[in-house]
Amino acid sequence: MGTTTPPRTLAEALRARGDESLAGLLRARPDLLNPVPNDITQLATRAGTRASVVRALEHLDRFALQTAEALAVAPDPAPYDTLLSLLTGDGLDDGEQRDDVGAAITAALPGAVATLREQALVWGEDDRLRLVRTARELLAPSPQHPSPTGLGPTVAEATAGMSPGRLQEILAATGLPATHDPVSAVAALSALFTDRTRMADLLDTAPVEALSVLDRLVWGPPYGEVTPNPTPPVKWLRDRGLLLPVSTRTVVLPREAALHLRAGRAHRVPEPVPPAVAAAAERDPQAVDRAAAGQALMALSTVEELLKLWDGGGPTILRAGGLSVRELKRAATALDVTEPIAAFWIELAYGAGLLASDGETDERYAPTPASDEWLDLSAENRWTHLATAWLAATRTPGLVGGQDAKGRALSALGPELDRSAAPEVRRRVLALFAELPPGTAPEAEALLRRLRWERPLRGSAPTTEGTDLRSRLALWTLNEAELLGITGRGALAAQARALLEEGEEAAAARLAPLLPEPLDHVLLQADLTAVAPGPLERPLADMLSVLADVESKGGATVYRFTPGSVRRALDAGQAAADLHAFLAAHSRTPVPQPLSYLIDDVARRHGHLRIGAASAYVRCDDEAVLNEILADRRSAGLRLRRLAPTVLAAQSDPGSLLEALRDMGCAPAAESAEGDVLITRAGARRTPPRTPPAPVPEGPPTPDDTLLGAAVRAIRAGDTAATVARKEPVEGTTGSAPSGTLPRTTPAETLATVQAAAMTGSTVWIGYVNADGAASQRVIAPVRVEGGFVTAYDHTADEVRTYPLHRITGVAELAEEGEG
């Protein structure tokens, strides 16, 4: 199309753009792609929808937004210069020179306009810049949504609906020539307000109090309350149209007048340049890397500890999902951290796929198979795995312990913890870190200010610092990055920089030399402790953690040997000799004598007592007999085991053991639990106390009066249902049902008839199919019809019941009243 003729619509403007530029638009506003628009017109329409524009505005940085806001208060279309002067002011400032800001704005504005143009929020050539109508509506000041500019409506907007007589009075008061045409009157007034010289002259005549009233309104909000009898200064302003009525009690400072007072500036503080991220401290980059690596190691050991803690089945899952407060507390105690930090580690392990629900009926958290693979990785790869998972995670452990909008507690691992903005904020914070020279720790406050500049919260005045979600996410990011070893002493570590810029492998390669080599030895001491002066090789660490209790963690690990811990190792299948060999092999120093003695002493007693289960036993003072039984092939099925020369244990019950031994030709006697011989037939078996049975008379028992009465009522009711003559349906569309079959009416008729019956209190006859599909006929007196249910007194059943309307096949009125 003609690049020479200026576009007349957004669609035309878009059509004129190159493919590259359209791709840029779609990249910036991916929501336009969903679904892919059929043509440019559709794209333009969609780009103009409210939801999409809101989304686009929310993604603007502060200066682009300020530019858009300025455009929204500028005439439509507005030339570039007008826009520029709205941002810089028209230079007729009251001596407050802001050259540097002005220069910055002049420098930054083309970029901001380009951004807005690229995002299809602004279109048109520089001499006719147009803000997309929806955006204009969203950003233009209105009483409901005051603009961040603090400007009010234009004279034209504010005087719409004002009586011509009133306009005349204003014209007269301001000394403008009278005109009967309201349009030209408004134009004349606007022209006066926008003319700097005449406006200045007008204000020179204003009383001082009037100027102070204007001072209060000039930077917004532009609305003020007035009494029916305003004070003289307000009256002076109102008479001259410097305050225009909005309602009987409210007046507004018109935009043109405000702009004059502001020297033409739309914003009190234009922010063309992103606030710099100030450095809180400069640290030695190597120390930063080392500190971060130390913390990374700590992170790994904490996650490993958590996995180990839940190794044999972790805590049960709440019915609403997640971890109970008590379980979180327990995990925090076990990990020796505070609960919020424990929540972070748990969520991290979960997000990295190391923990999950086991999916059993009694649901619990447990390590995943992937966690075993993770444990086999080298330390640097384990870290990059965690860090990568953290970077992309939308789950926000920082919320744990808080409440959702409905006041429900947010639990760790529970639902409702996902915040889609989290990865983006996280990336952005780290990117800001990365812009600083290595070793520089930024100030958290400055970082937050920068983030707020990049993504101002549209429509809301700057809230209390750090309470909005993005700020909270950013603060959590700072804490979590430090915990995870992304940052060290507040500055970004080289390995994290590599992870952000080059990927996992590069990060692992950077991290590896910073991590201490796993050790293959410990120092054993005579106070029954072992000190591992660094991380241990995994098999060694695993074995030691069984053989001894961990007493202190950190760079080193202190283990303490106790009788209990040694017993645990023996229970795990180790023999005393194995333990001696293990300690000798891994100790740099001779094994202290008390430790060797401890192992031997525990081993001496270990397994001294043996416990097992048996169903029956055979004992005999004559060992030869027991030998004989064991040798007999027929005893194989009894699963006999010799516990002592004179005792056999059997896995079969005493009864069958007796039988079997008798069959083998022995003459066994049964023993009671106290060891007495049980003599069969000696004592007859007795039941517990019993009463004799009552005689059973012939026929059913004589019914009592109540029963009889009830029976009669039931019979009568059933009879009524079966025999009563029915009225034919008024409009027998479905054909009259013969007596005995279910009545059939359309649902609408059914409803109408039942409702009528409920109102009149009459009784109707219905056909009804219950949930099992069995059909029946019932006589009911409807009481209430609502929500698809009929509540009625059922004469057939003699009680009040509720029937779903859709199960009623049809309804018929009774020919005559069933009840007398």
Add this chain to the structure above:
Amino acid sequence: MTGPLIVQSDKTLLLEVDHDLAEACRRAIAPFAELERAPEHIHTYRVTPLGLWNARAAGHDAEQVVDALVEYSRYPVPHALLVDIAETMARYGRLTLSKHPVHGLVLTTTDRPVLEEILRSKKVQPLVGARIDPDTVAVHPSERGQVKQTLLKLGWPAEDLAGYVDGEAHPIELAEDGWALRPYQKQAVEGFWHGGSGVVVLPCGAGKTLVGAGAMAEAKATTLILVTNTVSARQWKHELVKRTSLTEDEIGEYSGTKKEIRPVTIATYQVLTTRRKGVYPHLELFDSRDWGLVVYDEVHLLPAPVFKFTADLQARRRLGLTATLVREDGRESDVFSLIGPKRFDAPWKEIEAQGYIAPADCVEVRVNLTDSERLAYATAETEEKYRFCATTATKRKVTEALVRKHRGEQTLVIGQYIDQLDELGEHLDAPVIKGETSNAQREKLFDAFRNGEISVLVVSKVANFSIDLPEATVAIQVSGTFGSRQEEAQRLGRVLRPKADGHEARFYSVVARDTIDQDFAAHRQRFLAEQGYAYRIVDADELLAES
């Protein structure tokens, strides 16, 4: 492998003693970290708020502490720990106790919210007087100790700038003729004097009395010495006459039998804590003279009432002496807040290495009870179990065998139960010293033992403390006060005095296997094991078979 120090997340510091930089590191961390365990390879220090505040009081700042950790640490120090240290140390000095020309003792703050916070505490309210200005509140001089103790517990330690009274001057000099204070004793005296008040921890036999004498020579003022019992009082007196310019007449004894008040007065805890009709009649002793120095011997045994008296003595210099600051009642922090922080502490093994205390071979002898004894033990009442297994005949026989094995060496048999000791005395044909033995008789027997006239002495726990038996080379412990760690340390101390021939001392603990006796023994040994005195465990049968 670089630094000798590993900083743990639970704020313990592990120091590898064989490292080249270990000594430098130890000096760097000693001002703020407490030595907790000193076994052979790795010593454990702990960073506590109290330690950090004491470091602040001694003029160290957070920067120095952090530097020391970062410089010597092998691995990166967790940032959170550094922040915590800085924050903890910043709490010190927000409150100061000082003398006001008009209002006497006042508590002032540099941080008004802190003052508001502590004044809101119910525990502080009764101790302070009128608010003088928004930053100052009056404190009654007698509550000086209480206020300090309470503020410490609230986590806002007060810096005490109110100073000390000099007390009544009295010339005291060390008479260093033919002997001299050992280097560590000198360091201890200097550490104490420089810090004003505090506790000196030295192993038994390392000459704590001389540290006391050294402190008196620095103070040159009237001194009140509090000791555990009369025998100990006599020994102090004897030692002071021998080692200082003081004469017999200048030293008074204030005990159950004598009530002398002289420029240097030695009193027993027992007489101080005697109560008659709900009052402590001997309390006036504290006010009877203008004492310039108060010495607390065996401060780990300080009875609770003395804590209270001590709280009132904050304007006087206080020196605590002990071998172990382990208190079974867990009131170590009261000792620190009322007497003062630990001013000197040396690992036992270090002093042994310098040759000032004898090396000792600690042996736990495990005794197998006979079947009938085991059965009787199994059926004994719970509260009788320890007494039963500690006093079995089998143990007695093993003890006798041990005494026989060391025939000719000066041997002490130490126990808890009198009838057990009587029986042992009878079988060993040795005198028994117990509570009812008169002081005269005790001193006579001790002298005989010193002279070698008798070589075996059976003592009950009355001899646990402050008796000086220079030539004992073998101690056999048959029973004790359940699992008391400090008793174990005291008893080992009996044999740690250097021997003329450099002979190694022996310390036997006879323990019945698989009984509560064994559990208590393990608990008792823990402190010494952590001081590097590892016990060998030997089966009685083997040991006796050897001989």
